[in-house]
Amino acid sequence: MVGPRKPCSTTEIDPLADALPPRYAIESDDEDEYNPLESTRQPTDQVPIVNIKIEGQFTTGYPLVIASGPAGNFWADGANLGEQQGAIFVNNVQVGLLFKPSSVRAVVLVSEATTALPLWSINKYANDILDRLQPSAISILDVYSVQSYISSELLSAHESPVRYLSLQNISLDPSHVFAPPNILQSTSAAFMSAMTIRSLSSSHQNNAVILFLPSPEIARAAPSKLSPSRLSRPLGDQAWPVEMMVEVDARLFEVVDAKRSGSWALKSTPAGNASLSKKRQNFAEIGEGGMYI
DSSP: OOOOOOOOOSSOOOTTSSSOOOHHHHHOOOTTSOOTTSOOOOOOOOOOOOOEEEESOOOTTSOEEEEEHHHHHHHHTTSOOOSEEEEEEETTEEEEEEEOOTTBSSEEEEESSSOOOOHHHHHHHHHHHHHHHOOSOEEEEEEEETTTOEESSOOOGGGOOOEEEESSOOOOTTSEEOOTTOOOOSHHHHHHHHHHHHHHTSSSOOOEEEEEEEESSOOOOOOSSOOOSOOSSOGGGOOOOHHHHHHHHHHHHHTTTOOBSSOOOOSSOOTTOSOHHHHHHHHHHHOOOOEEO
16 A cells, blocks of 8 residues: 655755755855855955056165154254155055165165055055165165064063064174064064065075164054054154163164264254153163063
8 A cells, every 4th residue: 555645855954964065056046145165255456556656766786774653753854964865655655755865875764754655555565676776785774563573581661672683693782683573564674675685586585684672562563554644653752862762773783784974963863852752761660671571
């Protein structure tokens, strides 16, 4: 005797499966149905085209000293750079100021003093500058965040040393090495990477050194867009002791074999501060110490 027929099903369900099949596999093949196998990642905007314009006449082969961001802004105030001789524009926004000081046989670039470059522009920015100037060596002045720096010892902000990173094995006592596992993601890193590639493809290794001033601030994320507006933090909120700046100034030119007459001397005291020593006290109070292991 034939029993009652069971209802037909268009899809067999595996009782041992971890989950039921997607609804679209049972009910519909329409494209508007949710498909868990498809990526949920939203399409990203196309990377903008980067146009670099370098103005000014400069002899190639000279050492290049780069002063970047807040450190570069503060350093330039006492570096006696003379008149500006050129400029660098990124998508029609001025990002770099070029100088040829009479006191030294080197080209000086004050970079990102009034704006910050997005990550999508830094590699072309660095490579185009190096292609144009073809420096014999470069030195860079930048900052590192004391609060986020990972170290084997805990140092307060006012005790934190100048640190350095070099392509060659050199010692710059009393400065400390910018050591792993700390990483660098900035325009300075783009210059170092570009110099490394050039050294690998050349019989002569051109050295590149970064000197980092300690900063009590957490490093800001790079902007997504390039803006001509000034950086949100004024110059008066970032200051370093004169003795530190004099030493760093000398090292910037020393590591690229450029002899300079004269020394660093601050032309103007940051507004609202009676002295740099008072600013250094405030500097220490903002952030005590960093990450340590």
